Amino acid sequence: MTSLEPRTPSGRESGDYFVRRARTADVAAIRRLLDGYARDRILLSKETVTLYEDIQEFWVAQASGSGDVIGCGALHVMWEDLAEVRTLATSPEWRGLGVGHALLTRLLKAAKELGVARVFCLTFEVRFFERHGFERVDGTPVPPDVYAQLLRSYDEGVAEFLDLDRVKPNTLGNVRMIRRIDG
């Protein structure tokens, strides 16, 4: 397995960025990261108001030198034992340098702190998530009573998790993946 320690590309030092909780002032940068990938239908787009409403779910990676936000990711709790990693994005020029790994590691730690037993994601980045312990899953891995409760959610990501017909065009080609969180 390749080391996931950040590489040291020319002009950048190892440890050149850090991961922290997002603040409201980060929404503009999150917006830009999201728009870049939503244009190609890689990520689900979100209204700016939703980004503000969800800011407490977000973590960002910040470049130490410039202070720029170079990555983001969110953990959305869906049920007692279930959460979703969503809107995980690294700025194109920083990809392959461990930023995604650092963000996902922090989100998985947050899942553990919250007491969540399983984390779901919907992604094209199958290899990346496999390397972080995720496995492909078919269907919607919740019992019928929980499914019925989740149907009451207004959240678009939950609709995608439930694989509802109205959101299927958004998720074409995405792979459903899940991993357990050790208690």
Ligand SMILES: CC(C)(COP(=O)(O)OP(=O)(O)OC[C@H]1O[C@@H](n2cnc3c(N)ncnc32)[C@H](O)[C@@H]1OP(=O)(O)O)[C@@H](O)C(=O)NCCC(=O)NCCS
């Ligand atoms: C998925 C995503 C967030 C990963 O971000 P990233 O910052 O490039 O992630 P990392 O640098 O940690 O890892 C990317 C690759 O670089 C490799 N890498 C990282 N550090 C490395 C190192 N020191 N040596 C060798 N390879 C390294 C990793 O092994 C990884 O390879 P893999 O994808 O085959 O597992 C990014 O590709 C992205 O923004 N994609 C678009 C949005 C998306 O699809 N999000 C997921 C759904 S929510």
